[in-house]
Amino acid sequence: MPVSFFVNGAPITVDVLPATPLLDVLRIELGLTGTKQGCDHEGECGVCTVLLDGESVRSCLTPISKAEGRHVFTVEGLGSPGKLHPLQQAFIDTGAVQCGYCTPGMLVAAKGLLDRNPNPNHEQIIEFLEGNLCRCTGYKRILMAVEIAAAKLRGEQAEFKNEYPVVGKEYRRMDAVDKVTGRAKYTEDMVMPGMLHGRVLRSPHHHARLIALDRSQAEKLPGVIRIITAGDIPGENGLGDYSRDEPILTPVGDTAKMMGAPIAIVVAETPQQARTAAQAINVTYEVLPHVFTSEEALAENAYPIYSQGNILTQYSVKHGDLDQAFNESDLTLETRYQSSFVEHSALEREASLAYIDDKGIVTVICANHEPYWHRNYIASTLALEPTQVRVITPPIGGSFGGKQDPILAVTVGLASFLTRRPVRIAYTRKESFAATPKRHPYDLKYRIGAKQNGQLTGIHVRINANTGGYDAHGQYIVHFAVTGSGGAYRWQAVDSHAQTVYTNGPKAGQYRGFGTTQSTYALECTLDELAQKLGMDPLELRLKNAIEQSSISFLGYPIGESVGYTEVLKTLQPRFEEYLKDADAYNAAAREKGEPFRKGVGLAGMWYRFGKSGTLKVEAHCELASDGHFVVYATAPDYGQGSNSMLTQFAAEILESSSDQIRLVNADTALAPDSGIQGASRSTYFVGGAVCKAAGNLRKSIQAVASELLDCDPADVTFSDDKVHPAQDPTKGILLSEIAAEFDRMGRSRRIAGFFDLTPQFPDEKRPQYVPLFCTGAQAADVLVNLKTGVVQVERIVVSQDMGRTVNPVDSQGQIEGAVMMGVGTTIMEEVIPDATTSFASYYVPTIKSMPEIEIHLVEVASRHGPLGVKGIGEAVMTPTAPAILNAISRAVQQRIREIPATPERVLEAITTSQKEGLML
Amino acid sequence: MNSPAKYLFPTTIEEAAQALADWKGEARIIAGGTDLMLDLQKGKIQPHCFVSVDRIHGLDQIRVEDDFIVIGSAVTFANLKDHPYIDQHVHVLADAGRSVGSLSIQNAATLAGNIVNAMPAADGVMAAVALEAEVEIVDIEHTEWKPVESLFKGPGLSNVDPTRQLVTHIRFPRCEDHRGTAWYRLGRRPSLTLPILNCAVNVFLDDSGGIIQRTRIALGPVAPRPFRAQEAERFLEGRSPSAENIRQAAEIARGETDPRGNVLRASRNYRLATIPAIVENALSNAVERALGFVTTPG
Incomplete structure (x- = not known):
């Protein structure tokens, strides 16, 4: 049925079925991919927001016919790179753009508001944005951006006070313009001629044996090109060391260990045909017993999920005489804390596109944290040499660890390899919930001791980390579970043990703060209990026991980086004390008036081992291009955290040029060197370090060549944008393009490698995950609890974080705000309940309405080994949020809650217990 | 997408009714479509034609x-x-x-x-x-x-x-005097979610403001259909809008309900535990608003 309407002012007629979602018409029929899709046409995420006659609507729930004769406004209509709308400019300036996936919807919703109300207050902005999820920014900068743009549009003077970065000459998120104009092409936005669509058939059972699989009916369906099962895999049906026992496709005769385990891949002409055919594959299962918790999986009579038993790996740290330590304690305390499965919920769903290029290379465009790892897993499954596979990293709409999992890249590579055609697989949101890794639920048992004066003595920890049905990197989590379990404190004796346990829950894998977050939560809550029992200020307790540079740490040896924990705590102290005072005053007044609200203030610290994954030696390249630009080659995928900008800033700093002068080739295995895995907050420290080295080497090389031409000492060759000149005489400049030509005449390579190498500092350390690089931080939370409903509003969070050195204050703060918000979510609302949670409709990611006030103090204790003094903080900043909030809630209701999320129901139970115990709340 | 083949925009009510009659049960009315688009995807409905109320004269008023x-x-x-x-x-x-x-x-x-x-x-x-x-x-x-x-x-x-x-x-x-209404909603997050509980109340006071003449208390989801706490309503009628009466009414409301648990939102026990608080809150706000319109001398 033809439908005529206007898109961004231009008349358009499309001939589609009349209830086709407007979103599909925009993206598929019109190729306007600036409008994103984040859920399954359910109206649950807001990234598809457009204006219909000026009012914001979910384009996924809008039948196209509704637009007949009306005006649709999308992000493409807002402004173009040369002519940005004030909203777009403000989003860039304030750092409101990270992964960029929520950005178009946010911009459009904000436009709808400002067109109608040029002078909105805080609450009105929140009302207009409350339906748009953001996972990166914590919303704060988005709100700031709307306020600034509104003022500008009213003709007022309003500039974002941009604190200039310490590193590099000016601030520029190099991909932000593309993201605010809708031009950034994410994997789901890409199409190729002849592209097929893949769909993975998944097990509907938590635990089942595949008895038989019949694809004959499905193969006959229209559009079906190929149905792939385990037997079709030319090479390894697995992910090597990444996940020891996880097949790409479950073979007949084997068991599928979780709901969502992959069984077959259907490749068809259209997504709908692939889906229909997947449903037509006839699979016979024998359903087996299943368990969801580590406790059940470890029970004596538990069904063995794997023949070797239900424990995957174990690890422990033990030193000192624990019995003696406890005997000498004035107080010992036992606690048990638990956490649940949580989902990354990046707003871009997992998608990957593969094709065979004209040289026969299997090329896979996919989100990743390490393209070389993905390349090797793909090659291994296809029985190819790694060089016969290329991985290209597209713009990524958020990861938080979730997109490190290689299975989708391998799956789509396999599909393209076997069909010899371009294939895309885009997960639905439900599939993303069913098939991608979650955060490991922990069950932690603590026993700690202390002297009456607060000196910590012994610590005994037992941790079960639930990795669900598959390894998915859970084998390594025990190291970080144990390391996180003791914190940045001096202990007399330590015995901490963790084991990774299989269940039939969703597989658990990489998640921001890998393994550390859950341990930090239990430790810092247990310490808070201890402080209360000792009648001691919780900050004093921590200060008293904080490690110093030379202290023997929880691990039994001193840590290898600079330690700023005491500074961190002292920075937090005045704000923490103010929070306490405010809460006391509030609660006294509320009691007086009989109001059912109480405030609570909680504190938590953390230490985080960054850079722990991957090698100690990292490579990057820097090139002087023939036109005089610099080109950085490295692998540090940017999933929104800003590594693209960081890498160019570092090069700009060393080469004394503006970042406009720098181009970047990042995370492409055909073009950039392997700079190691981007996990564990490594990129700034390690890859940044390698870029600094490469840029330094290039600088020296240019100085050597230029000194001949300039007739000066190489050390006197000075860089000034696109020129070099002798330090003494700026007028005697030579263009860098001419220097490049001179390189060529001399037959000298213009592309030079640099290595960041910690091996000399840690010569005996063969296992990178043991290298003791740590950063520390602390947070205080101020919460308001409704005593009648148990509903918690986190009102304020103050963050004190040792950055080493801040590369970019705007980006750092944006990342911290996002981490805090993610922490708020995982503490009070987020939980994947196996069997019940299937999509955003049943998983509660915080909206802008849950945003607390966030105050950030960046503490700078320069690193000893990192480039320019930096440390890795992207994950670390999330770890203290949960314990700070939970301690605040527990103190408000005078009852310990030892499970997250602290849902209204759990909080109300605690309140009821306190009331039964006759406590005066 | 399981879209129907036709989508009609009648401009009069008669035209819409006629379209439904002509399609003999194969057409279906659509308004905002935010629920129907979901039903359509899930295959819960499979109409051949949508008849929109969007452009019927007067219905947007x-x-x-x-x-x-x-x-x-x-x-x-x-x-x-x-x-x-x-x-x-x-x-x-x-x-x-x-x-x-x-x-x-x-x-x-x-x-x-x-x-x-x-x-x-x-x-x-x-x-x-x-x-x-x-x-x-x-x-x-x-x-x-x-x-x-x-x-x-x-x-x-x-x-x-x-x-x-x-x-x-x-x-x-229509009623402006001596009447107050209020809304309370409890959810797992403050927006973009289905309710754990919601409560709508409507309170009519007498001219003096001292007696509740009539009240309506709607609660959800505590029954397979929108529920009215009729015992609580009857209890309040003829009584003063005092805090104690409101508290008692809220307790009575709890007694009349039989909510179910929902693993994603809240258990039956949680719902039972919080019903009095939300009913009390809504009733108090409604009474306050009703009193706000009462002109008391001096």
Whole structure:
């Protein structure tokens, strides 16, 4: 049925079925991919927001016919790179753009508001944005951006006070313009001629044996090109060391260990045909017993999920005489804390596109944290040499660890390899919930001791980390579970043990703060209990026991980086004390008036081992291009955290040029060197370090060549944008393009490698995950609890974080705000309940309405080994949020809650217990 | 996408009713479409034709008449909360509208659609029940007004048959004096979520402000259909709007309900534990508003 309407002012007629979602018409029929899709046409995420006659609507729930004769406004209509709308400019300036996936919807919703109300207050902005999820920014900068743009549009003077970065000459998120104009092409936005669509058939059972699989009916369906099962895999049906026992496709005769385990891949002409055919594959299962918790999986009579038993790996740290330590304690305390499965919920769903290029290379465009790892897993499954596979990293709409999992890249590579055609697989949101890794639920048992004066003595920890049905990197989590379990404190004796346990829950894998977050939560809550029992200020307790540079740490040896924990705590102290005072005053007044609200203030610290994954030696390249630009080659995928900008800033700093002068080739295995895995907050420290080295080497090389031409000492060759000149005489400049030509005449390579190498500092350390690089931080939370409903509003969070050195204050703060918000979510609302949670409709990611006030103090204790003094903080900043909030809630209701999320129901139970115990709340 | 092949935009009610008759049950009324688009994807409905109320003359109007407030079936929740009269005098409806999903849902979703979709705790429905709303239902032969409460057969099942009938208007008695309404909603997060509980109340005081003449307390989701706490209502009628009476009424309301647990939202016990708090809160706010319109000398 033809439908005529206007898109961004231009008349358009499309001939589609009349209830086709407007979103599909925009993206598929019109190729306007600036409008994103984040859920399954359910109206649950807001990234598809457009204006219909000026009012914001979910384009996924809008039948196209509704637009007949009306005006649709999308992000493409807002402004173009040369002519940005004030909203777009403000989003860039304030750092409101990270992964960029929520950005178009946010911009459009904000436009709808400002067109109608040029002078909105805080609450009105929140009302207009409350339906748009953001996972990166914590919303704060988005709100700031709307306020600034509104003022500008009213003709007022309003500039974002941009604190200039310490590193590099000016601030520029190099991909932000593309993201605010809708031009950034994410994997789901890409199409190729002849592209097929893949769909993975998944097990509907938590635990089942595949008895038989019949694809004959499905193969006959229209559009079906190929149905792939385990037997079709030319090479390894697995992910090597990444996940020891996880097949790409479950073979007949084997068991599928979780709901969502992959069984077959259907490749068809259209997504709908692939889906229909997947449903037509006839699979016979024998359903087996299943368990969801580590406790059940470890029970004596538990069904063995794997023949070797239900424990995957174990690890422990033990030193000192624990019995003696406890005997000498004035107080010992036992606690048990638990956490649940949580989902990354990046707003871009997992998608990957593969094709065979004209040289026969299997090329896979996919989100990743390490393209070389993905390349090797793909090659291994296809029985190819790694060089016969290329991985290209597209713009990524958020990861938080979730997109490190290689299975989708391998799956789509396999599909393209076997069909010899371009294939895309885009997960639905439900599939993303069913098939991608979650955060490991922990069950932690603590026993700690202390002297009456607060000196910590012994610590005994037992941790079960639930990795669900598959390894998915859970084998390594025990190291970080144990390391996180003791914190940045001096202990007399330590015995901490963790084991990774299989269940039939969703597989658990990489998640921001890998393994550390859950341990930090239990430790810092247990310490808070201890402080209360000792009648001691919780900050004093921590200060008293904080490690110093030379202290023997929880691990039994001193840590290898600079330690700023005491500074961190002292920075937090005045704000923490103010929070306490405010809460006391509030609660006294509320009691007086009989109001059912109480405030609570909680504190938590953390230490985080960054850079722990991957090698100690990292490579990057820097090139002087023939036109005089610099080109950085490295692998540090940017999933929104800003590594693209960081890498160019570092090069700009060393080469004394503006970042406009720098181009970047990042995370492409055909073009950039392997700079190691981007996990564990490594990129700034390690890859940044390698870029600094490469840029330094290039600088020296240019100085050597230029000194001949300039007739000066190489050390006197000075860089000034696109020129070099002798330090003494700026007028005697030579263009860098001419220097490049001179390189060529001399037959000298213009592309030079640099290595960041910690091996000399840690010569005996063969296992990178043991290298003791740590950063520390602390947070205080101020919460308001409704005593009648148990509903918690986190009102304020103050963050004190040792950055080493801040590369970019705007980006750092944006990342911290996002981490805090993610922490708020995982503490009070987020939980994947196996069997019940299937999509955003049943998983509660915080909206802008849950945003607390966030105050950030960046503490700078320069690193000893990192480039320019930096440390890795992207994950670390999330770890203290949960314990700070939970301690605040527990103190408000005078009852310990030892499970997250602290849902209204759990909080109300605690309140009821306190009331039964006759406590005066 | 399982889209029907046709999508009609009648401009009169008669035309719409005629279209439904012509399609003999194969067509279906659509308003905002925010629920129907989901039903369509899930295959819960498979109409051959959608008949839209969007462009029927007059149905996008909110009319403040002498005796009634009349709301057309194309009026969205955003229209409701933005309407000065509703915003000022019918808090329960404005606030319930604000609770529906988020603004970009409210800009499309309608009160009429909410009623015909017949979910037991739909925010708009709860407000309509508390307001004692009536619904005008039209088919090719008849037009009749029915109380909103009479339209629920079960969860998702309405006595309005949208393949044969259309809702054209919703109305409720106009009243500004001695009357207060209020809304309370409890959810797992403050926006973009289904309710753990919601409560809509409507309180009429006598001229002195000292006696509750009549009250309506709607609660959801505590039964397979929108629930009215009638014992609590009866208890309050004729009594003073004191804090103690309100507290007792809220307890009585708890006693009348039989909520179920939902693993994603809250258990039965949690719902039972919090019903008194939310009923009490809503009643107190409604009484306060009702008293605000009472002119007491001195």
